[in-house]
Amino acid sequence: MQAKDALNYDYSVAKCFTYAAILFGIVGMLIGVVIAYQMAFPELNYLAGEYGTYSRLRPLHTSGVIFGFLLSGIFATWYYVGQRVLKVSMAESPFLMIVGKLHFWLYMILMTIAVVNLFMGIGTSKEYAELEWPLDILVVVVWVLWGFSIFGLVGIRREKTLYISMWYYIATFLGVAMLYLFNNMEVPTYFVAGMGKWYHSVSMYAGSNDAMVQWWYGHNAVAFVFTVPIIAMIYYFLPKESGQPVFSYKLSLLSFWGLMFVYLWAGGHHLIYSTVPDWVQTMGSIFSIVLILPSWGSAINMLLTMKGQWGQLKENPLVKFMVFASTFYMLSTLEGPIQSIKSVNALAHFTDWIPGHVHDGTLGWVGFMTMAALYHMAPRMYKRELYSKKLMESQFWIQTTGIVMYFSSMWIAGITQGMMWRATDQFGNLAYSFIDTVTVLIPYYALRATGGLLYLIGFFMFTYNMYKTMTASKAIESEPQNASPMAA
Amino acid sequence: MFHWLEKNPFFFAVGVFLVIAYAGIVTILPDFMESARPVTGTKPYTVLELAGRHVYIKDSCNACHSQLIRPFKSETDRYGMYSLSGEYAYDRPFLWGSKRTGPDLMRVGNYRTTDWHEYHMLDPISVVPGSIMPAYKHMFKNNADIETAYAEALTVKKVFNVPYDQADMPQLGTYDESKKAVMEQAAAIVADMKSTEVKEAFKRGEIKEIVALIAYLNSLK
């Protein structure tokens, strides 16, 4: 705290998580592209025997991108942003350094075992919570370490007031902790019966209850992994990169509480017309609509931050990535509530429109924001300018094309499928057999997979750009205040 | 008060937690008792069926197949009677799925047979031309894990009072008794199958995954 000339922010843990984000991004998205092509060309299912079928790979794709790519991205930005907005360096506390490193390595061990497990088909089948109990315990340990890191850093901070991004990081920590614990309540069978596989467990909840808990988790995992921490990122990185203070700090505070209050009620929209009580379904539907308000509160705040500065979109691809991300946030937070309306849901549920919706959120909002954040961090962490602006520009357009192909094909596929399922002939009999509704979609599946492939290519360009920035780019003398320096 | 909250991270965290936890308490907890009540006639799975359910989970069949028939005419015409909450009373975990890349399987036992499933798992296109489902040949090679299935049945019986070993309900007994019942149920399925590989393995006392899976699928009614 004394010799401030010597004191600098310590990014060693942030760097580790950056590498992890890139690694898991490649793995998760590659598997995603493979399974997307499998739907159009089923022969691709047999590339790796038992371990290469769509059904084995699908949990790997979801877990890989959510808990591999995105969570690493969240941790990387936390270990970067946290220090800066609290104005305290991790180098000041050896304890927090150890916690940070331990956090990273345990996380890597966990992810490695998880990947192997999912390939082998070991899991509980609950979406986004497939891991069996021994790994669940490890998840809790990793999470608690992150908690130590957050609250430890908060404890030694210099800045008295917590910046809005901090609020969102804290909410992410608490939200995921609560959801994960309750959804993964299970009884290890070996300890009761004394036989069978030692890692096998059975859910504490049955049937409709299990479904309610699962979608309370599933929906809010989306909230607290895809939304809340990404808002934390954009509230820091967009103002910092553009040099513009947040348009209305008050609005950001208000949207925060709005989001916290409303989001958790909306999980019921995954279970509309199922066997959970009617009022749960209706409430899920209503709260999903109300959710537009706080979501758009944040998104509009971001767009207005750029007021009078739209020229930056032309000059700075990072600003372009982030503004595009918040636009996509607005799109998917409008689309989601529309799908939650009961009559729309009757058509859309179980169809490809749902993965379409998920992906315009994840590819457009989550992916773009995370990559922009890592781009922004790179010159500051490695003291070199970004390697290529041109590459970044082409990455932006290739990925944008990919996203548009993805969601437009899935919208058409989903609605076609939904309409065909319910279509009847003049006598009131079903007009199509199920397989008719599958074969008709194959062109759209091919289109979707190609969209995904474009996004993956963009991600490889990102990786290359980051790699060159780390190793071969021109060194910079002092840390840039706002716009990240980049070579043409 | 508000400003105080903004500067006290601990109480801030408590505040956030209360706001987010409240929804769960109100929506989820109160219904636990009611929706856990089984519909009359619903029975827990036999050990072989449970082993099949584990195969279903292991290969994530639920990634593409739902087990939830919604109360629309188009769905009841296609799949049968719409689902009731009590029918799931013994499903741990639930397997409703979230996507129908393939058809719903809630009542597949009513209209598909053992040999249909056998052909279908070996080569889906042979029975459903145009199908994009992968073949699951490895299910004819791997053995089903009866011990774990028995362990699970015993666990739910002890911990959640699932009515095994009662009148008109599946009998569990000791592991050896249970194994005998499993072999009997499996024998009936193996008899309907064509695969010599599966038949010969069964003679050696091995139950392949496919046998357990078919037992499970046939039990879905």
Added chain:
Amino acid sequence: MEMETIRELQAYGYIFATIFLSVIMYGYLYHLYKAEKKGTRNYEQYANIALNDNIDDAPIESRTPSNKEKE
């Protein structure tokens, strides 16, 4: 407890919490503007925490007065 009593409690709990939290939300909105008007707080200045975030930038509000003197 009877299912109906639970249902009733649930409904009341839900209504009151919603009203309570809505009141708090609007109270917070009111507080934000009033504090700024009266000049007790300037919320917008906190936006600068992100902009001036070098380790040797002065904090917007230092945590302890002594800390501030040291910087």
